[in-house]
Amino acid sequence: MTQQRTADLAVQRTDVKPVPGQDRKRLGKRGDRAGHLAAPAPSVDALDGFGLDEFELPDELEASAPPEERGHAGRDDVRLLFGGRDRQGGLTVGHHAFRDLPQLLRAGDVLVVNVSATLPAAVDGEVAGSGEQVVVHFSTRRSRHRWVVELRTPDGHGSTRQREHRDGAVAVRLAGGASLRLLEGVGPRLWAAEFAVADPLAYLAAHGRAIRYAYTDADRPIAAYQTVFARPPAEVHGGSAEMPSAARPFTAELVTRLVSRGVQIVPITLHTGVASLESHEPPYAEWFEVPEPTARAVRTARSSGSRVVAVGTTAVRALESAAEAAEAARADGGDGLLRAASGWTELVITPERGVRVVDGLLTGLHEPRASHLLMLEAIAGRPLLDLSYAEALRERYLWHEFGDLHLILSR
Numbered sequence: 001m002t003q004q005r006t007a008d009l010a011v012q013r014t015d016v017k018p019v020p021g022q023d024r025k026r027l028g029k030r031g032d033r034a035g036h037l038a039a040p041a042p043s044v045d046a047l048d049g050f051g052l053d054e055f056e057l058p059d060e061l062e063a064s065a066p067p068e069e070r071g072h073a074g075r076d077d078v079r080l081l082f083g084g085r086d087r088q089g090g091l092t093v094g095h096h097a098f099r100d101l102p103q104l105l106r107a108g109d110v111l112v113v114n115v116s117a118t119l120p121a122a123v124d125g126e127v128a129g130s131g132e133q134v135v136v137h138f139s140t141r142r143s144r145h146r147w148v149v150e151l152r153t154p155d156g157h158g159s160t161r162q163r164e165h166r167d168g169a170v171a172v173r174l175a176g177g178a179s180l181r182l183l184e185g186v187g188p189r190l191w192a193a194e195f196a197v198a199d200p201l202a203y204l205a206a207h208g209r210a211i212r213y214a215y216t217d218a219d220r221p222i223a224a225y226q227t228v229f230a231r232p233p234a235e236v237h238g239g240s241a242e243m244p245s246a247a248r249p250f251t252a253e254l255v256t257r258l259v260s261r262g263v264q265i266v267p268i269t270l271h272t273g274v275a276s277l278e279s280h281e282p283p284y285a286e287w288f289e290v291p292e293p294t295a296r297a298v299r300t301a302r303s304s305g306s307r308v309v310a311v312g313t314t315a316v317r318a319l320e321s322a323a324e325a326a327e328a329a330r331a332d333g334g335d336g337l338l339r340a341a342s343g344w345t346e347l348v349i350t351p352e353r354g355v356r357v358v359d360g361l362l363t364g365l366h367e368p369r370a371s372h373l374l375m376l377e378a379i380a381g382r383p384l385l386d387l388s389y390a391e392a393l394r395e396r397y398l399w400h401e402f403g404d405l406h407l408i409l410s411r
Helices: 005-009 096-102 201-208 254-259 294-304 313-331 372-380 382-393
Strands: 078-085 089-095 111-115 122-127 133-141 148-152 159-160 171-175 180-187 190-194 266-270 286-290 308-311 341-345 362-363 403-408
Touching: 078 382, 089 096, 096 254, 096 403, 111 294, 111 313, 111 362, 122 294, 133 171, 133 201, 148 403, 159 201, 254 266, 286 313, 294 308, 294 362, 308 313, 313 341, 313 362, 313 372, 362 372, 362 382, 372 382, 382 403
Parallel strands: 078 403, 111 266, 111 308, 308 362
Antiparallel strands: 078 089, 122 133, 122 171, 133 148, 148 159, 148 190, 171 180, 180 190, 266 286, 286 341, 362 403
């Protein structure tokens, strides 16, 4: 880095705590089981001018399997990158095991977790008339028989690739004899669709599987995509097309340690749709609920000076959507304090908007140009985010839902 930037950042780097079973010097690319020596990590000078819009993600840093299948001791046996500020206001980056999380939080802090369960939302089908083989990703349930879906093309290796978005209503015959009728396009790749089965969630449980992408190496049981916080879909009126993955490394034992330290864990619900194409594509409308006990815990934490830390970008979106509702109520004579809220949110959090409730975020590592990076920048600020991602690349952190975690604290 330039001397000026180094002086401005006042970076503190702590020693890496290696994760058992992870040989960071021998990382083969996806599909390369020989484990050839990876390219050396970039030098400090090579990171000069680093920016979130410029970096390229090497294939070998994409986690293709869960840690418990990579020779690790369990779900929580992953790494944790910490980014924050020291007492003088300088930027700080530290490297930890995820199990160190209780030591990075304080008594009185509030962790907000998403309790939406992951649905087996990928179903095989064929286009009526042409016989074209497709995989339907059931993204978002809008009403009793109306869904937002994505049609994708099988890639011949167990995953899928993006399918050309074609005009006109199309009928799709699905596994188990069900059918789907596409009605109209929703953006560049999604469709509004009619799916008239008596119990859609039961149908998906019988005929669907977890959505996965080409960087993963195999289909896995839906249990591999559930978090310790997930509640049955019947309890929370639905589920998520893709896992709220920031919570995947949590275990019952770690939750007990957090609570024993005085950290409060409270729920929200946000049913996530399919992932964006990670190229500045904004998220679309998703259903959320912030219950009153959670809103009360957040109000108490903020009034006492404790921190509100969201587990995952979904928790940020839910909390900040509730904050928007409180501000709207203020105009009608309300007190403006965060209250219970639920409904459809199209909120996109950017650095220009900022955040009003959240002081920190626990999240995975996001791909270049992902829209979620705007949310992270709103919480962390661009200098800390650039620095953290440079460190993640240098220290060979792993990306995606089975990868490592990133804790950002703004204070």
